[in-house]
Amino acid sequence: MIGKFVPFADTVNAAQAPAYAMSPRHQLAQYAATGCLNATYYANAEAQLASVLQLCEQVDAAFIAQADVYCRERGYMKDMPALLAVVLAGKGAAELAPAFRRVINNGKMLRNFVQMIRSGTVGRKSLGTRPKKLVQQWLNNATQAQLLSASVGTAPSLADVVKMVHPKPADAWRAAFFAWLIGKPFDADALPPQLRAFEAYKSDRTQPLPDVPFQMLTSLELSTGDWAQIARQGSWQMVRMNLNTFGRHGVYRVPGMIGLIAAKLRDAEVIAKAHVFPYQLMAAFKAASDEVPRKIRNALEDALEIALSNVPEIEGRVVVCPDVSGSMGSPVSGYRGSATSAMRCIDVAALVAAAMLRKNPGAMVIPFAGDVVRCDLNPRDTVMTNAQKLAALGGGATSCSAPLALMVKNKVKANLVVFVSDNESWIDARHGMTATMQRWNEFKVINPQARLVCVDCTPNATSQATEREDVLNIGGFSDDVFRIVAAFAAGQLGAQHWVGEIEAVDM
Template sequence: MRFNLPFRKAQPATTTNHEGAAAFALTPALELYAAVATAALCEQYYESAETRLVRLRELVAQCDPQFVARLAVYARERMYLRSVPLVLAVELARLHRGDNMVSRLVARIVQRPDEITELLAFYAQANQRAGIKTLNRLSKQLQKGLALSFNRFDGYQLAKYDRAGAVRLRDALFLVHPAAKSPEQQALFNQLVAGTLPTPYTWETELSALGQVPYATPAARAAAFRQKWTELISSGKLGYMALLRNLRNILEADVSAETMVEVCAALADRFAVARSKQLPFRFLAAYREVRALEGGHVSAVLAALEDAIAHSAANLRGFGPETRVVIACDVSGSMQQPVSSRSKVLLYDVGLVLGMLLQSRCQHVTAGMFGNTWKRLSLPRGPVLRNVDEFYRREGEVGYSTNGYLVLEDLRRRGEVVDKVLLFTDCQLWNSNFNGTSVAKEWAEYRRTVAPQARLYLFDLAGHGTTPVEVRAEHGVALIAGWSDKVFDVLAALENGGSALTEIDTIDL
C-alpha cells in the first residue's frame, strides 16, 4: 500500500456518524480492528456496552476467520486486552468448523485462570444460557482449548484466581474435563473441587492480614504498615503494576528515603517498563494520584513516572528532524468519557498521552487542541505527563464542539506545508459553524493547493465504525486505533507502505 499515488478526486460520504454528520464507513475488517482496539465493553458516550457487543459479533461474521483469530491474538498479546479476545474466540467457535484453529486460539489467549471462567460466562450469555448448569453442550473446540489452558496453571495460579462469580473454576473443571498431566496435577484439581487449595501468598493477602491485627495506638498501626511496605518493596514481591497503583499508599506510609530511591529506580527501569505491558495512560493515572500529595519524595516520583512513560514508546521511523508534524487533540464533549467504568482516565486523556508521546519523539512539531475552535500550544518536548496536564488545564479555552476541519483550514490559509497531520479523536466530527465545509473537503483542498504529499493519520480512540474522511492510500489518509503504545507499531507499518491491518497479518497462528 503506497501513499504516493496519482491524485484521485474524493468520493462523497457514504453514511452519517453519531452526530448526524456526513461520514465514511470502514471495511468490515478495519471496523472490527477499530472496535476491538478500543473496546472496554462498557457504556460509552455514543454506544452502550450491549450495542458494541452486538456490533462486534456482527462484524466477526463478516470477516475471514483467519483474520479474526489473528486479531484476537494481536489484541491479547500486543495490546494487552483481556475480555474482547475471548468474545472473538467464542464467536469464532459458533461460526468456524473444519479444523482446530479455535481450540489453538483459546489455549493461546487464555493466559490466566479467571479468563477460563470469563470465557464461559460470555459463552452462556452469547448462547442465551442461564448459568453454568445450562452449559452441558459446550463447543468441542472451546472445550479442547480450555482443557489445554487448565493444564498450564499451577496451584498458586488456580488459588489466586478462584474467585466468586456466576462461573467458578470448579464449575469449569467439571465442564471441560481436562486430563491431568501428572498425579500432582490431579491432586491440584481435586483440591480445587474440594475448595482446599492453600491460600496463595500475595501482597494483598499480607496487607489484609496486617489490617486485622489490633494495635495499641494509631502510630503503632502506621509503623507496622510502613515496615510491611518496606519489606514488599525491598523483596521485589511487589510487581510493577502493583507498585504503580500503590504509589499513594507507599508515600502516605512515609517509608524511608532509601526505600523511595528503590521505588523510583524500579518505576524508571527501562526493562521493567517493557515487561510490565502497561498502557501509557496508566502512568498518567498514577501521576495525577501522586501530584495531589504533599511530601519531600513527590517530585522524585513524578520524575520517575516521566522517565517510565518515555520508555513506553520506541523510537519512531519516519519522524526525523526534517519531518514537519501537526498533532491535534480532540477535546470535545464526547471525548470526556472514561475509558472504563472503573477508571478516572478519559478518552481525551488517552489522546493527549499518545499525542504528547509522539511530540516527545518529533523534532519539528506543532501541537494543539480543537473543539469549537483550534488552538496551537507551544510546549517543551520532554515532559509527556506534565504537557498532558497543561493541555488538560486549558481545554476549556477551545470549547467542546468537534470542528476538526479547523486544523486543516488553518494550515491551508497559512499556506503551511507539513508532512503529517495526526488527529487524536473519536472520529465523530461535525461542523458546528454550518459553513459548508468539513474535514474531508478541507483535507482534499489542502493536498490539492498546498501539500500534495501530506498524510493524514486518524487515531481512532472510540471505534464507532465511521471516519470523517475516507481512509484510502491515494487520499493520503490512514486509520490507527487503540489506546496502547502499539499504535506506534502501526504507525511504523504505515511508514513502510503497509496499513493498520499489516501488523495483524504478521501474527503466526
C-alpha cells in the same frame, strides 16, 4: 475543482453528521482495538456488543481470529479478545484453538472466556466439547505461578471453572492444588512450595510472609511491615497498580520504602520486561492519591519517558492534532461505576501528541474543539507536563477540519498529519461530504506527498476521512500505533493499511 475530487459521504456518525463508512473488516478491527464493552460517550455497552456480534457475521472466522490475536497481543485488550474467542467457539470454528492458546494467556482471561460463554452472550450457555477441552488444557498446562495468580478473582472463580470442566491432572502437585482450590482433602506435602508456605503462614504468623499474590493475604490481618514486604516482593505491574493501597496501609512511612518503590518504578530493564504501556503510567500518575509521595510521582514521570523509547522519529515535518472537545472527556474504557478509569480520551490524545513532540521536536501540535485551540508547548518539557497542558483544554464542539483549514490558510508545509480524536465531528457538517476530506484535498495541493493518519480513541464504524492511499484510519492507543504511523509515513504499508496489519497476523 478541488471539491469535485472529494468523495461523497455515505453515512453519518454518532453525532448525525456526514461521515464515511468503513468496511465490515475495518469496523470489526476498530471495535476490537478500542471496544471496552462499557458505556461510552456516544454508545452504551449493549449497542457495542450488538455491533461486534453483527460484524462477526459479516466476516470470515479467519479474520475474527486474527483480530482477536492482534487486539490481545498488540493492543493489550482484555474483554474484547475473550468475546471474539467466544464468538469463534459459537461458530465451531477451527480457528478457535490457535486463537485461544494465544489470547487466553492468564487466569483472568480464562475466567473472562468462561464467564462470557456461561452468560449466553453469543447464544449458548454451556462450554461445549471443544471449549471445554481447551480450558482443561490450560488448567493442565499452566505453571504453578499462573495457577496461583488465577486463583484470585470471582465471577467465576478458578474453583468454579475447575468444577465445571473436571481437569485430570498428571502431576501430583497439580492434583493437590486443584483439591485445595475446591475445598476437598489434599496432600499437603504435594502442594506447590508457595502454597505450602501460605498454609504455614496462616497457621503460624511468625513464619516469613509467603511470596503469593497479595490478594490471597488481604483476608488476613496484615501489619504495616507485612504490607512493606508485599511491596518489596511485588512485580512492577503489581506495584504500579497498588500505589494508593500502599499509602492506605502506611507503607511509605516505613524507612527506605519510598526510595525502593521509586527505584523499581523507574528501572529501565524492568520496564522493558513488563512491556509497559505509556498510558498505563499516565493512568497511574492521574490516579495517585495525596498519600502517594512526590518522589514516587516523579518516578512515574521518569518511567513514562523511558517507556517512550520505542516511539519512532519520523522523517519530515509532523503535525499532530489532538481533539480536546467535550466528548473527549469521557473515560477511555467506558463508564464502569466506581471502577471507571481516571484516564480519559482527551488524556490519550494529549499523550500521543506530547510523545510525538518529544521524539520529533520540530513537530507542530494543533489542538482543536469547535475551532483550533491555542496551547504553547515546549518540546523539552516532560511528556507528562505537556500532556497535562493539553488535557486541561477540554470542552466544546468538534470540528475535525479546523486544524486543516488553519494550515491551508497559512500554507503550512508538512509530510505527516496525525489526528487523535473520537471522529464525532459535527459543527463543520456540510451536505454530501465531510469538511475534513475537503480541507485535506486543499492541503494536498500545497503538500502533494503528505499523508493523513486518523487515530480513533473510541469504538466507531465511521471516519471523517475515507480510506485511500494517503489516508490511514486506525483504532486504539497501544504502543503499536506509533510503529504503524511511522511505517505509513515511510510508505511501508500497503493499500489495506491497518487492516492489512491484522490480516498479516500469522495464526
